[in-house]
Amino acid sequence: MNITNQRRRAAASGWVSSRAAKMRIIAGILHSSHHKARKEPSIVTPLRQLWQNMITLSDNQIGLAGLALLTGLVSAGLITLFRLAIELPLVAFFPIGSAENFEGMSQEARSLLLLGGGALLILLFYWVPQDRRSMGVTHVLLRMERHQGYLPARNIVLQWISAVIALVSGHSVGREGPAIHIGAGTGSQIGQHTELAHHRLRILAAAGVASAISASFNTPMAGVIFAMEVVLLEYSIRGFIPIILASVSGAIVSRAVFGHETAFDVPALNLTSLWEVPYIMLLGVVAGLVATGYIYLVKILQRLGHLPLVIRWGGLTLATLAISWWLPEILGIGYDTVNDALNGKVVFTTLLLLLLAKMFLSSWAAAVSFPAGLIGPVLFIGAALGGLMGQLSVWLVPDYPLSIGFYTMLGMGAMMGAVLRAPLAALVALLELTANPNIIMPGMLSVVIASLVVSEVFRLPSVFQVQLGGNVQYQTPSPVRQMLRNTWVAQAMQSSVVEVQRKVGREAAGFILQRDPSWLLIAGEDTLIRPAAVAEALETDPDAETIDLFTIPADRQAAARISLKANLQDALDQMQSHQLQWLIVYRDERRHQFAGVVSREDIESYYQYRPAQGA
Known part of the structure; x- marks a missing residue:
């Protein structure tokens, strides 16, 4: 144990001498740590806390698998409705046996469909702002790259409606691109509403893509590979299980509605020689x-x-x-x-x-x-x-x-x-x-x-x-960016941090030092200070009843706030934008529940290569 820690513990044992004094100090610390929480009562119930610990703010695979299964079922259901919305009007209103048999229509009917559908799409998008027109596979790739898999609901609805119009009217396009957008959007929306951490939200969006491909072609394996090869741009064991579950559930829904046949009528094939x-x-x-x-x-x-x-x-x-x-x-x-x-x-x-x-x-x-x-x-x-x-x-x-x-x-x-x-x-x-x-x-x-x-x-x-x-x-x-965005901020976070008020009494300071934290967070100031500075201040001025953590000599670190849902890329981006070295991690969106701190050095040490000792 180094000299600083010995001095800190010695000072703490001298300042905290009785059990009654300790109880008063504990009450004071609880008062200071939760002062803001009492001022703004937390809405997090025990059930919500359990949900966060098991599913949303956790690396638990079972919880993610359950959400992926739900995503697969909902995504496949929406793709089924999408396919029926394309096929039923054509079969119901035109004398054709198949929704793809445009050759069976008269030339006049085909012309009216094309012109009417094209005009309707132009009118529809004329009223849609430019920044809300993004859709399809490129929209999914862009949101996965720049927005951690957050896909807006309005774009999903617009994609569903506009693709139905385009395909019913006979334009020479496909349904798989819109299906990928709808599937990814389904997973993203489920993840957003369950407040899923960012590194898991991307996996859930990819699970929706796998379900969509599986439901479109009745090819669950291809759905899994496409989601990881094109959307996630990586293969990982952590992603395989939820994506496979979603793809299988998509195939089940598709087969229940459209039968076991694949999208194409493939004859017997073989390599003769x-x-x-x-x-x-x-x-x-x-x-x-x-x-x-x-x-x-x-x-x-x-x-x-x-x-x-x-x-x-x-x-x-x-x-x-x-x-x-x-x-x-x-x-x-x-x-x-x-x-x-x-x-x-x-x-x-x-x-x-x-x-x-x-x-x-x-x-x-x-x-x-x-x-x-x-x-x-x-x-x-x-x-x-x-x-x-x-x-x-x-x-x-x-x-x-x-x-x-x-x-x-x-x-x-x-x-x-x-x-x-x-x-x-x-x-x-x-x-x-x-x-x-x-x-x-x-x-x-x-x-x-x-x-x-x-x-x-x-x-x-x-x-x-x-x-x-x-x-x-x-x-x-x-x-490196792939690794950062797939790593939860909690994996590099320091949790040995105590939140204190700016002015701390001698006995309270002694009790805090006895807990041997790595850092002290000054409540309401978003500033970090080393405990060694507090120990030195207590020794320097033994008659002081309180210590002002902003006036004592210390190496203070300014910090910004970030959610526990973030990944390491989010953290580095925020550090870069604010020109800071430290971030304070909070469990809730209102930034009341303190979880720990993370520094640029913590993140860099996470991905920098270090040869094994003895190599």
Whole structure:
């Protein structure tokens, strides 16, 4: 024990000599520590305190798993309503057997739907402020990066309504992007209402994404991988359990409503011979080139962003109307056409025209922030490309028993992995959609090669990062930032701190020193002082009845306040903005319940590398 601690303890034993005196001192300290609490009575009940200790302000995995399960069920329920809101009006009011069969409508009906939906969306967003129009996958990525996973409820509602209008009216977009926003928003809102800590709120938002993907495609494994690969941007044991639970619950809800079938009607597929491997590699290269063209097209069409909304979206609607006059298959999600391509029912020329038309319309929608998704169109483009490669191989080797559907599925996986920069999610989706392990090896080849062409040959990011390229608030997080935002502030916090009033009596000071705290927090002043300064003041002036902690010689540290919900990134950001070295951590939002303190040095020591002793 060092000399300072010995002096502090010796002084404390001399000043506190009787049990009655100690009791008076305890009462005085309780009075000073909770003076503000009595002035403003705390609303935290014992039940609320238990909830915080077990779930919201805790690293307890069981509590987070329960919230993730709830998130999965609610998210899947909203996605189910979203799908029904798209499908039921089309089937009820038009003479078509499937909600995707826009080809079965008359040209006049298709035109009225497109023009009416486009006009309604323009009118709707005309009244929405610019800062509230953000939605889709890019909105989720931005809120995860800059706002710790806090997604506003109004954007979620706007996304749900606008995506239904866009898809019912037949615009050439997908439903998965809005579903991801709705799922992430569901998890975020549940986390916000339960006052979840920030590092766990991000996991809960990702759990909602997994449930949404699972409910959309009936692919729970792909939902888990997509959430961690694209949204969380990391794989962690702590995140796997709640995200898996949410994804499974999403699949259960989807299967209860829509049955056990996946989103596509996949025929029996197989790799006939290893002689096909070079052709599969060629497919990967071609898919990488098409994915590159798609991303470049989005970048080029982003130049329309400065134009008025009526031109950006109205032009897209008119272009869709013009192309659909000859190619009605490009309307809507287009999964019926994908199923036809899987079964070899679409001729070569039509597939080529559909690929070009879908690329143009989908990239336009992605470039001008149209309120729907691009994942469905990317799968459509991949199916068209794979179908073209499959039919081309039949022409080149007519006697070879080759499956066109096999190459169609590989094209879908390759495009998804390359455009979204999500190769593992694409591979797992291939496995789940086909329920055929034989597709893993050729799928790995095509997906990896296509991804390498985009990322290494052309040095392009994912299409989502291209969409966010003009947003100065977004930057790809570094590994250190990832670690900081996933670490709870409590893990670096010092809790050996006593809160005291500015003026302290001798006996009270002795009792405080006897507790051997690391720091003293001057109540109401947001200032920290070392206990050694108090001990020295008591020794210097033995006749003083009270000590003014602001007048004695001491190394005082100014501090700001932060919630216990924060992570280490929040703490460092606040220190930087206030030019401080210390933060006072409070359990409640009103900053009445003191929990501890954290310094910049505490945080830096948490992530700085130190070689093991003896290494």
